[in-house]
Amino acid sequence: MNEKILQMMDYQKILHEVKSFAASILGKEKVMSLKPSSSVEEVQRWQDETDDGVKVIRLRGSMPIPQLENVQPHLKRLAIGAVLNGAEIAQIGKILRTSTEVRRFFEQLEETGIEFARLYQLIHQLAQTPSLNQRIRETIDEEGNVLDDASPALRGIRTGIKKGESAVREKLESIIRGKSARYLSDPIITIRNDRYVVPVKQEYRGHFGGVVHDQSSSGQTLFIEPRSVVEQNNRLRQLQIEERHEIDRILAELSNDIAPFSNEIAHNMQLLGTLDFIGAKAAYAKSIQAVRPEISEANDVKLYQARHPLLDPATVVSNDIFIGGEHQAVIITGPNTGGKTVILKTLGLLQLMGQSGLQLPVVEESQIGVFKEIFADIGDEQSIEQSLSTFSSHMTNIVSILDKMDDKSLIVLDELGAGTDPQEGAALAISILDQIGIAGSSVLVTSHYPELKVYGYERPGTINASMEFDVDTLSPTYRLQIGVPGRSNAFEISKRLGIAPEIIERARQLISGETQNLNEMIADLENSRKMTEMEYQEVREDVREAQDLLADLKTAVQQFWSEREELIKSAEQKANQIVESSQEKAEQIITDLRRMQLQATTSDTVKEHQLIQARSDLAKLHHQEEEALAKNKVLRKEKEKNVFKKGMDVKVESFGQKGVLVEKADKHAWIVQMGMLKMKLPESDLTPTEPEKEPKRKVTTVHSASQSHVRPQLDLRGERYENALAELDHYLDAALLANYPQVTIVHGKGTGALRKGVTEALKKHRSVKSFHYAPANQGGNGATIVEFKN
Incomplete structure (x- = not known):
């Protein structure tokens, strides 16, 4: 891409804004070197990475990448046998420590079933160096100081230094607090040339003896190491030199341990820079409320x-x-x-x-x-x-x-x-x-x-x-x-600003007919556009109403088939019970008849055809009962009473709730008021009930999930975006009425648009306590588990 277009479109300003979200030096460098690609595959890969970063921010806030330095110069020095100082080793240790933390961070995400298009591939490339990590951690702190436990010798030397410093300070404190304090410019202990001294007035320089290490700018104060602490300071100085030599030995040894891992360290540094770069792009996207383009x-x-x-x-x-x-x-x-x-x-x-x-x-x-x-x-x-x-x-x-x-x-x-x-x-x-x-x-x-x-x-x-x-x-x-x-709009603007109408009319006559016709054509187009927009809005309203009706119809059909299946299943169970009971009675009767036949005389013998006839009569018993029920005039009159009327009390079978008929919606459906909820329901879902008498006490009947016909899972895959959100809203109300503690919304993965819409709807729903993606074996981020408030 040519540099001129990047400059003309203020592309560098965008990069500087993205750069502000990067933590590491390498991440910032990667941002500022970013250039547009003309490869479809590369653009797709870059967009995948940014989308992964946005997902991390949405789920966990950010990646655990702190401010990191570019350690490539340190590694180059190691390659030629140089010894690194404590700060340089600390920077390398921070990269290795961050690599471990980032790897653990993404392993936890992977265990929960969260999917990424690109990030796992990068994370799996991070080299693991646990022994080197531990060696650096036990030797150098985060500021680059060598720890006391880096070696037994260093611990012994530093213990001696502390004791020596304590002895020297104790001796000098006896001077600044004793009778000799009047010879001092200030009653303090200070350090010159790495040795403890006290500030002595010029005229008393010979009082303490010892060595003069410095003087004030005015010459009135001399910084003297008293003779009484010279020997102690010498021993202390010797210990400090030994400490320096031991530190140099430890750093040299540690540098030799790091050198074989130079390639792994450099590779991890590049990967962490890339992850930081991806995180910066994602954070910038969040800051401007951006979305991924197709x-x-x-x-x-x-x-x-x-x-x-x-x-x-x-x-x-x-x-x-x-x-x-x-x-x-x-x-x-x-x-x-x-x-x-x-x-x-x-x-x-x-x-x-x-x-x-x-x-x-x-x-x-x-x-x-x-x-x-x-x-x-x-x-x-x-x-x-x-x-x-x-x-x-x-x-x-x-x-x-x-x-x-x-x-x-x-x-x-x-x-x-x-x-x-x-x-x-x-x-x-x-x-x-x-x-x-x-x-x-x-x-x-x-x-x-x-x-x-x-x-x-x-x-x-x-x-x-x-x-x-x-x-x-x-x-x-x-x-x-x-x-x-x-x-x-010159004529209209001039007219509104007060130009005389005759001036404007003369101006209109001066312009060419073609220009006038063109302006009239444009005006007609604008009017047509406005009319089209109005018609479009009306059509959208009609489509929205049609979609709502379709959603209601789908719900009614689903409830119908669900009820039908349950009724058939219930009828089959009852029929089986009746048949089993009848068969048991029939077998008992036949057994009694056979027993009577054996006990009877020859003339009174019960004939075999009589036994067969008895069995046949028993088998026809339930058919006769059904025919009798069909001919029962009392039952027919009761059925005719079940004619729906406005204001009638009914029971909504699909929700197990009582309601009141508000008005007739269409030929086969009514608007039903259930508490604060008003819904359009089919007549097949309604059963007339007797109006409740005035209760002494208001009792709310809560139906369990097992009494409801609402399923604990809603599948929105394949639905249009608007239809899916409408169906989700209706389903959440139904699930609440059914007293479910939690439900599962299956929205699929796809482009993520439907998933995002479901997430936004759940955030706004006042009865939703919390929601999260399903486990990996239950759909992962293709399904959301919703928990309701108590």
């Missing part, structure tokens, strides 16, 4: 509600920006200060960010292309040194673009053809756009020329656009309108 290999760019990331998020206006596919060229027209240039820079910058693996400040389902080159001609680039005019400067830049462009290029041009005669400039702009179209490049261009409005209207593959202007407030709204060319 990648279009056909370079169809669709940015929904796109915002320029460098503008104030409180005031920036979001816009839908489309280019590619049927619209190879988009021509934006309209007045100055309307935001046309911001649209150009928003498209260019977001495309560069997307091809760098950064997430974008857009909404879900937005997509970017992967362009080989992005070219731009924006602003006044007049060159004084080359004595070029504004027009010449622009044309020089455009000539360079025309020479390098191809069908994998994106071009943004601001005020194409400006700076010269309007007719010639318009003709030249049209010719340039034709040439870009021949090359197959996608182009977004701004202009004031009315000829380009006609060009955008008539030329295939080209579409007009404009920046909306509010004539009532005389200010731009900064909203992009695709499909409608911009028109001049």
